[in-house]
Amino acid sequence: MEIVRIPVLSDNYVWLLHDAGSGETAVVDPAVADPVLAAAEQRGWRITQIWNTHWHPDHTGGNQAIKAATNCFITGPAAEAARIPTLDRQVREGDRVSLGGVQAEVIEVPAHTAGHIAYLIPQEKAAFVGDTLFAMGCGRLFEGSAEQMYANLQRLAALPPETRVYCAHEYTLSNARFAVTVEPDNQALARRLADVEAARAAGEATVPTTIALERATNPFIRASSAEAFAERRLGKDNFKG
Numbered sequence: 716m717e718i719v720r721i722p723v724l725s726d727n728y729v730w731l732l733h734d735a736g737s738g739e740t741a742v743v744d745p746a747v748a749d750p751v752l753a754a755a756e757q758r759g760w761r762i763t764q765i766w767n768t769h770w771h772p773d774h775t776g777g778n779q780a781i782k783a784a785t786n787c788f789i790t791g792p793a794a795e796a797a798r799i800p801t802l803d804r805q806v807r808e809g810d811r812v813s814l815g816g817v818q819a820e821v822i823e824v825p826a827h828t829a830g831h832i833a834y835l836i837p838q839e840k841a842a843f844v845g846d847t848l849f850a851m852g853c854g855r856l857f858e859g860s861a862e863q864m865y866a867n868l869q870r871l872a873a874l875p876p877e878t879r880v881y882c883a884h885e886y887t888l889s890n891a892r893f894a895v896t897v898e899p900d901n902q903a904l905a906r907r908l909a910d911v912e913a914a915r916a917a918g919e920a921t922v923p924t925t926i927a928l929e930r931a932t933n934p935f936i937r938a939s940s941a942e943a944f945a946e947r948r949l950g951k952d953n954f955k956g
């Protein structure tokens with residue numbers, strides 16, 4: 716499976732997944748339509764599916780126009796179907812979504828939104844996590860609790876360490892600057908901040924990340940309890956970095 720990153724809006728990443736065997740192409744969380752249609756066309760790919768992780772407009776805003784252009788099939792969280800009127804299929808924990816020969820497994824990760832889901836592809840060691848886990852960060856708690864988000868992060872952290880994590884935003888630099896205030900003695904984190912500063916100065920993306928990197932440097936995953944996590948999440952909400 717080929718995976719292409721499409722940067723859109725100020726800091727969103729839309730992911731294009733292509734299975735060469737079947738010729739199928741899926742879009743994960745299309746914030747907008749035009750750059751996504753252009754990226755597919757440029758490669759000679761026809762978009763056959765959209766996978767949404769949650770209802771926020773910067774993850775679903777392109778649904779309607781991409782469907783109008785391609786007649787693709789749209790899958791998203793059952794718990795948010797009322798807020799994503801373009802869904803063709805509603806999925807829940809444990810459901811499978813196929814892209815040709817590639818099988819994704821749906822897990823429910825409520826907290827950023829109440830029905831947020833992630834798509835795990837074990838055979839590709841890839842996880843599409845929307846706004847749940849970010850490089851050195853995690854999603855804000857708009858519709859759920861610290862306990863829920865902490866449980867989500869522990870679950871994702873238990874994936875094989877080499878799993879690549881495809882987040883929906885480039886928030887890495889701001890997350891890293893906060894993270895070093897929480898774990899000033901974490902050498903891996905200090906090195907990663909320097910790497911990220913260099914990458915961003917050069918205009919490079921810092922996503923995908925990996926589970927191994929996040930276990931070593933993500934202060935939200937590394938929190939020792941849901942209470943400690945809650946304190947860190949609040950600290951980040953108020954961080955001016």
Ligand code: ZN
Nearest residue numbers: 769771827846
């Ligand atoms: Zn969101």
Ligand code: FE
Nearest residue numbers: 771773846883
């Ligand atoms: Fe978002």
